Amino acid sequence: xxxxxxxxxxxxxxxxxxxxxxxSPISGHRSVSWYQQTPGQGLQFLFEYFSxxxxxxxxxxxxxSGRQFSNSRSEMNVSTLELGDSALYLCASSLRxxxxxxxxxxxxxxxxxx
Amino acid sequence: xNEVEQSPQNLTAQEGEFITINCSYSVGISALxxxxxxxxxxxxxxxxxxxxxxxxxxxxxxxxxxxxxxxxHITASHPRDSAVxxxxxxxxxxxxxxxxxxxxxxxx
Numbered sequence: 001x002x003x004x005x006x007x008x009x010x011x012x013x014x015x016x017x018x019x020x021x022x023x024s025p026i027s028g029h030r031s032v033s034w035y036q037q038t039p040g041q042g043l044q045f046l047f048e049y050f051s052x053x054x055x056x057x058x059x060x061x062x063x064x065s066g067r068q069f070s071n072s073r074s075e076m077n078v079s080t081l082e083l084g085d086s087a088l089y090l091c092a093s094s095l096r097x098x099x100x101x102x103x104x105x106x107x108x109x110x111x112x113x114x
Numbered sequence: 115x116n117e118v119e120q121s122p123q124n125l126t127a128q129e130g131e132f133i134t135i136n137c138s139y140s141v142g143i144s145a146l147x148x149x150x151x152x153x154x155x156x157x158x159x160x161x162x163x164x165x166x167x168x169x170x171x172x173x174x175x176x177x178x179x180x181x182x183x184x185x186x187h188i189t190a191s192h193p194r195d196s197a198v199x200x201x202x203x204x205x206x207x208x209x210x211x212x213x214x215x216x217x218x219x220x221x222x
Contacts (some may be wrong), residue, residue, distance in 0.1 A: 013212050032212065035212075042214050043200065043202070043212040044212070045211070045212075056209050058209065089155060090155070100145055100164075101162075102146050102159055102162045103149075103159050105149075105157040105158070105159070106157060107154075107156045108156065110155070
Protein backbone atom coordinates (compact mmCIF):
# COMPACT_ATOMS: atom_id res chain seq x y z
CA UNK A 1 0.00 0.00 0.00
CA UNK A 2 1.57 3.28 -1.12
CA UNK A 3 2.19 5.88 1.57
CA UNK A 4 1.55 9.59 1.54
CA UNK A 5 3.39 11.27 -1.32
CA UNK A 6 4.44 14.90 -1.27
CA UNK A 7 5.87 16.78 -4.21
CA UNK A 8 8.18 18.47 -4.74
CA UNK A 9 10.53 17.35 -1.98
CA UNK A 10 12.79 20.39 -2.21
CA UNK A 11 12.32 23.77 -3.79
CA UNK A 12 13.90 27.19 -3.76
CA UNK A 13 11.92 30.36 -4.43
CA UNK A 14 12.55 34.06 -4.10
CA UNK A 15 10.57 36.59 -2.10
CA UNK A 16 7.34 37.62 -3.76
CA UNK A 17 6.92 34.43 -5.75
CA UNK A 18 4.21 31.90 -5.10
CA UNK A 19 4.46 28.16 -4.58
CA UNK A 20 2.12 25.18 -4.85
CA UNK A 21 2.76 21.97 -2.95
CA UNK A 22 1.00 18.69 -3.59
CA UNK A 23 -0.02 15.85 -1.31
CA SER A 24 -1.40 12.50 -2.44
CA PRO A 25 -2.95 10.62 0.49
CA ILE A 26 -3.10 6.92 1.11
CA SER A 27 -5.77 5.32 -1.06
CA GLY A 28 -9.13 5.45 0.69
CA HIS A 29 -8.15 8.24 3.08
CA ARG A 30 -10.48 11.22 2.90
CA SER A 31 -8.73 13.58 5.32
CA VAL A 32 -5.61 15.56 4.45
CA SER A 33 -4.05 17.99 6.90
CA TRP A 34 -1.12 20.33 6.39
CA TYR A 35 1.57 21.48 8.83
CA GLN A 36 4.47 23.90 8.83
CA GLN A 37 7.65 23.08 10.73
CA THR A 38 10.32 25.68 11.47
CA PRO A 39 13.20 25.66 13.96
CA GLY A 40 11.73 28.61 15.81
CA GLN A 41 8.02 27.73 15.94
CA GLY A 42 8.13 23.96 15.73
CA LEU A 43 5.18 22.17 14.15
CA GLN A 44 2.07 24.23 13.51
CA PHE A 45 -1.27 23.24 12.07
CA LEU A 46 -2.14 24.93 8.77
CA PHE A 47 -5.47 23.40 7.70
CA GLU A 48 -7.41 20.21 7.22
CA TYR A 49 -9.57 19.04 4.35
CA PHE A 50 -12.12 16.27 4.57
CA SER A 51 -14.15 15.22 1.56
CA UNK A 52 -13.14 18.38 -0.34
CA UNK A 53 -14.23 20.73 2.47
CA UNK A 54 -11.87 22.77 4.61
CA UNK A 55 -12.68 21.71 8.16
CA UNK A 56 -10.39 24.01 10.09
CA UNK A 57 -7.60 26.48 9.61
CA UNK A 58 -4.67 27.45 11.83
CA UNK A 59 -3.45 30.94 12.60
CA UNK A 60 -1.80 31.72 9.32
CA UNK A 61 -2.32 34.71 7.00
CA UNK A 62 -4.56 34.52 3.97
CA UNK A 63 -1.48 34.02 1.76
CA UNK A 64 -1.70 30.38 2.80
CA SER A 65 -4.50 28.52 1.07
CA GLY A 66 -5.36 25.02 0.04
CA ARG A 67 -7.84 22.78 -1.64
CA GLN A 68 -8.75 19.15 -1.96
CA PHE A 69 -9.84 17.39 -5.10
CA SER A 70 -12.46 14.69 -5.56
CA ASN A 71 -9.74 12.01 -5.53
CA SER A 72 -8.64 13.34 -2.08
CA ARG A 73 -5.36 14.73 -3.40
CA SER A 74 -4.65 18.10 -1.86
CA GLU A 75 -2.64 21.15 -2.77
CA MET A 76 -1.53 24.07 -0.68
CA ASN A 77 -0.49 27.39 -2.08
CA VAL A 78 1.55 30.19 -0.57
CA SER A 79 1.45 33.50 -2.38
CA THR A 80 3.79 36.47 -2.07
CA LEU A 81 6.47 34.44 -0.35
CA GLU A 82 8.37 35.90 2.58
CA LEU A 83 11.70 34.80 4.03
CA GLY A 84 9.87 33.51 7.09
CA ASP A 85 7.94 31.03 4.96
CA SER A 86 11.09 28.93 4.64
CA ALA A 87 10.10 25.70 6.34
CA LEU A 88 9.36 22.03 6.03
CA TYR A 89 5.75 21.60 4.94
CA LEU A 90 4.23 18.28 5.93
CA CYS A 91 0.94 16.75 5.04
CA ALA A 92 -0.79 13.86 6.73
CA SER A 93 -3.68 11.70 5.62
CA SER A 94 -6.21 9.89 7.73
CA LEU A 95 -9.14 7.60 7.20
CA ARG A 96 -11.24 9.75 9.52
CA UNK A 97 -11.10 13.41 10.49
CA UNK A 98 -8.02 14.59 12.37
CA UNK A 99 -9.78 14.62 15.73
CA UNK A 100 -10.13 10.85 15.83
CA UNK A 101 -8.04 9.36 13.06
CA UNK A 102 -4.52 7.95 13.05
CA UNK A 103 -2.25 10.18 10.99
CA UNK A 104 0.09 9.05 8.24
CA UNK A 105 2.67 11.67 7.29
CA UNK A 106 4.46 12.33 4.05
CA UNK A 107 8.20 13.04 3.87
CA UNK A 108 7.56 16.76 3.51
CA UNK A 109 8.39 19.51 1.06
CA UNK A 110 11.32 21.65 2.14
CA UNK A 111 10.86 25.22 0.94
CA UNK A 112 13.67 27.74 0.96
CA UNK A 113 12.81 31.38 0.25
CA UNK A 114 15.72 33.60 -0.76
CA UNK B 115 2.21 28.91 28.66
CA ASN B 116 2.06 26.39 25.81
CA GLU B 117 -1.06 24.29 25.60
CA VAL B 118 1.10 21.17 25.19
CA GLU B 119 4.24 20.81 27.27
CA GLN B 120 6.83 18.08 26.89
CA SER B 121 9.68 17.09 29.17
CA PRO B 122 12.53 16.68 29.02
CA GLN B 123 13.57 18.71 25.98
CA ASN B 124 16.72 16.66 25.54
CA LEU B 125 17.51 13.19 26.73
CA THR B 126 20.66 11.12 26.52
CA ALA B 127 20.70 7.44 27.37
CA GLN B 128 22.92 4.40 27.18
CA GLU B 129 21.75 1.46 25.14
CA GLY B 130 19.45 -0.77 27.19
CA GLU B 131 18.15 1.96 29.49
CA PHE B 132 14.45 2.51 30.20
CA ILE B 133 13.30 5.89 28.90
CA THR B 134 10.29 8.01 29.80
CA ILE B 135 9.09 11.11 27.97
CA ASN B 136 6.25 13.14 29.47
CA CYS B 137 3.52 15.25 27.93
CA SER B 138 1.07 17.53 29.73
CA TYR B 139 -1.74 19.46 28.10
CA SER B 140 -4.17 22.10 29.26
CA VAL B 141 -6.99 21.85 26.71
CA GLY B 142 -9.84 19.48 26.02
CA ILE B 143 -8.82 16.79 23.59
CA SER B 144 -10.29 14.08 21.41
CA ALA B 145 -7.05 12.11 21.23
CA LEU B 146 -3.34 12.33 21.91
CA UNK B 147 -0.69 11.33 19.41
CA UNK B 148 2.92 10.31 19.92
CA UNK B 149 5.04 10.93 16.85
CA UNK B 150 8.63 10.10 15.97
CA UNK B 151 10.75 12.27 13.68
CA UNK B 152 14.14 11.19 12.39
CA UNK B 153 16.74 13.55 10.89
CA UNK B 154 15.60 14.40 7.37
CA UNK B 155 12.10 15.22 8.50
CA UNK B 156 9.81 12.25 8.01
CA UNK B 157 7.30 11.76 10.82
CA UNK B 158 5.92 8.42 11.90
CA UNK B 159 2.86 8.05 14.08
CA UNK B 160 3.67 5.77 17.02
CA UNK B 161 0.42 5.86 18.98
CA UNK B 162 -2.96 7.50 19.05
CA UNK B 163 -4.59 7.37 22.50
CA UNK B 164 -7.85 8.54 23.97
CA UNK B 165 -7.65 6.50 27.18
CA UNK B 166 -5.60 3.89 29.00
CA UNK B 167 -2.47 2.32 27.65
CA UNK B 168 -1.11 0.97 24.38
CA UNK B 169 1.96 -1.16 23.67
CA UNK B 170 3.83 -1.77 20.46
CA UNK B 171 7.03 -3.75 20.70
CA UNK B 172 9.34 -1.92 23.09
CA UNK B 173 7.17 1.18 23.16
CA UNK B 174 4.42 1.84 25.69
CA UNK B 175 2.16 4.88 25.82
CA UNK B 176 -0.19 5.80 28.64
CA UNK B 177 -2.66 8.60 29.13
CA UNK B 178 -4.46 9.93 32.20
CA UNK B 179 -7.37 12.03 30.99
CA UNK B 180 -8.23 13.40 34.46
CA UNK B 181 -4.66 14.62 35.04
CA UNK B 182 -4.22 15.69 31.39
CA UNK B 183 -0.95 13.80 31.18
CA UNK B 184 0.61 11.19 28.93
CA UNK B 185 3.88 9.29 28.99
CA UNK B 186 5.85 7.46 26.34
CA HIS B 187 8.13 4.71 27.59
CA ILE B 188 10.87 2.95 25.65
CA THR B 189 12.14 -0.26 27.19
CA ALA B 190 15.62 -1.61 26.36
CA SER B 191 16.53 1.48 24.36
CA HIS B 192 18.63 1.12 21.22
CA PRO B 193 20.66 3.62 19.17
CA ARG B 194 18.08 3.35 16.39
CA ASP B 195 15.56 4.90 18.81
CA SER B 196 17.50 8.17 18.52
CA ALA B 197 15.03 10.69 17.15
CA VAL B 198 12.78 13.55 18.16
CA UNK B 199 9.59 12.43 19.88
CA UNK B 200 6.63 14.76 19.58
CA UNK B 201 3.40 14.77 21.53
CA UNK B 202 0.37 16.24 19.78
CA UNK B 203 -3.24 16.61 20.85
CA UNK B 204 -6.30 16.57 18.62
CA UNK B 205 -8.87 19.18 19.60
CA UNK B 206 -12.56 18.42 19.12
CA UNK B 207 -12.44 21.17 16.50
CA UNK B 208 -10.00 18.99 14.47
CA UNK B 209 -7.04 21.27 15.15
CA UNK B 210 -3.82 19.48 16.08
CA UNK B 211 -1.56 21.17 18.65
CA UNK B 212 2.03 20.03 19.00
CA UNK B 213 4.51 19.95 21.83
CA UNK B 214 8.03 21.20 21.21
CA UNK B 215 9.49 17.71 21.06
CA UNK B 216 12.02 15.68 23.02
CA UNK B 217 15.34 14.98 21.36
CA UNK B 218 16.55 11.52 22.36
CA UNK B 219 20.06 10.23 21.77
CA UNK B 220 20.87 6.65 22.66
CA UNK B 221 24.54 5.72 22.73
CA UNK B 222 25.92 2.18 22.31
